[in-house]
Amino acid sequence: MSEIKRAVNIVSAYAQQQLDRIRQIDMEKAQQDLDTPPKAWSKSGEGATGSTTVQVSRTVFDADHARKILQVTPEATFEEIRKSYDKFRLESDPSQYEPKSAEYKRRIQVETAVHKAYTLLTVEYSITVKRFQSLDLD
Numbered sequence: 001m002s003e004i005k006r007a008v009n010i011v012s013a014y015a016q017q018q019l020d021r022i023r024q025i026d027m028e029k030a031q032q033d034l035d036t037p038p039k040a041w042s043k044s045g046e047g048a049t050g051s052t053t054v055q056v057s058r059t060v061f062d063a064d065h066a067r068k069i070l071q072v073t074p075e076a077t078f079e080e081i082r083k084s085y086d087k088f089r090l091e092s093d094p095s096q097y098e099p100k101s102a103e104y105k106r107r108i109q110v111e112t113a114v115h116k117a118y119t120l121l122t123v124e125y126s127i128t129v130k131r132f133q134s135l136d137l138d
Helices: 003-035 063-070 078-091 102-121 127-133
Strands: 054-056 059-061
Touching: 003 063, 003 078, 003 102, 063 078, 063 102, 078 102
Parallel strands: none
Antiparallel strands: 054 059
């Protein structure tokens, strides 16, 4: 097997692994939602704990779900969240693949989940903080 083919297979397997990890998190969240009594649900867009939620296709993200996707702790700073987001965003970049390929579709799914998780976790930060804390100034 050529080195290039081997590298492509490794990268493809990694992308599939990330998608499988996100799907597992989605399944755990769905099971948790099924186990929650309906009286704990609200129509105002807040979960049972009063946290912000974001609708992503058929999955509702809450902060815990978003942290699992970005693999950050509840105490994570904006900088840690941004670094994790950048890492997963670069790893799931679909632009290297044909738009109709299965690999492209997997990458889009991962990229969408990562972006929604980042958006939810950084909603409390002002645009100024987001813009200027991400600059690498010495």
